[in-house]
Amino acid sequence: MIQKIISLSLKNRLIVLLLALGLFSWGIYAVKNNPVDAIPDLSENQVIVFTEWMGRSPQVIEDQVTFPLVSNLQGIPKVKNVRASSMFGMSFLYIIFDDDVDIYWARTRVLERLNYAQRLLPENVVPTLGPDGTGVGHIFWYTLEAKNMNLGEQRALQDWYIKLALQTVPGVAEVASFGGFEKQYQLVVDPAKLQFYNLSLMDVMNKVKANNNDVGGRKFEMSDMAYIIRGLGYVKSKQDLENIALKSINGTPVLVKDIATVQMGGDLRLGIFDENGEGEVVGGIVIMRYGENANAVIDAIKEKMKEVEKGLPEGVTFKVAYDRSELTLAAIKNIKWKLIEEMIVVCFIVFIFLFDWRSAMSIIIQIPITIAISFLLLNAFGISSNIMSLTGIALAIGVIVDNGIIMSENAYRHLSLRQEEGKNAK
Known part of the structure; x- marks a missing residue:
């Protein structure tokens, strides 16, 4: 079977060369479209x-x-x-x-x-x-530089503007906020006053919840005009909360401010986020969606941040805390140069070992074609270009040329024997 394939290839050299050129071109296209990452996703x-x-x-x-x-x-x-x-x-x-x-x-x-x-x-x-x-989906961290805003205002800006904008970037699964205070209205209830007015905490909670709401009504007509009736009850300030009625005693309403103090505060925190020992900061963690190209998503995030930054308050800017594309590019660059160095060394050794440029070229030309075809397989199996996959390709270069060296030496030996037999026959 192998002899037939070799014989067919020798008889159709042009077709073989065109096929090799086509696979090489397809492989170059696969190299450009292969996802790039620093480490493989083994989660x-x-x-x-x-x-x-x-x-x-x-x-x-x-x-x-x-x-x-x-x-x-x-x-x-x-x-x-x-x-x-x-x-x-x-x-x-x-x-x-x-x-x-x-x-x-x-x-x-x-x-x-x-x-x-x-x-x-x-x-x-x-x-x-x-x-x-996935477990390795944390690809980008950023913090906010806002000297004129407190931590509560920064967290509100992060949660209600920046986070919502960055989540629209293709390939982003989630933007997790960290740091600062989540602002909230807090009711500090006086137990003695609760007992005096015969109220419970559940009464207070239910009344506050029921009064923080808009309700709709019907419409009525007057003077050939239709009017929509609505009840506007959303809380907009501390005074709105303080004036919520809890119950009535002899026609006199008992308000929230009669039994509690209303204040603006932060939600309970289980920790803080400090940057380089310089104080607390507010920011976000961008989590990449499963199977996406990390570098492409990071580039899209940076472009989106430029747009978002135009709408930030004066004096507020982004500061990158962690960018995995830097690690990825550095790792890939290092492996790429090692790969090129190894190819040069292998080509030199093959030429010295065979000491025939035609035989050496027939072996050396296998290296770029085989590497290009390997990227077709990487894309087919959903494997990214990372330290592990590129190192595997680098280690396989020696195996790639082994077969060619053996076949070239075998062909050279048979040709030499035939030449000697021809001389002896004469």
């Missing part, structure tokens, strides 16, 4: 389910949230394992699928099963899916 094919039920102990979370969800999610097709973790106020589930399962098919099946499991959970407890990213 498991998983879907994360997050459930929040604040104020409950880990045991209660385990019994009423984690266990019902795990019991129902184990029946999903192609699931390898289901792991769970319960902590104060939160539950995490990690559904591990087979490696060949499409991640978005897996997320759809998990979502279908969550809709069924919802009825087994406590009231107002809603499980949600985590972002469609």
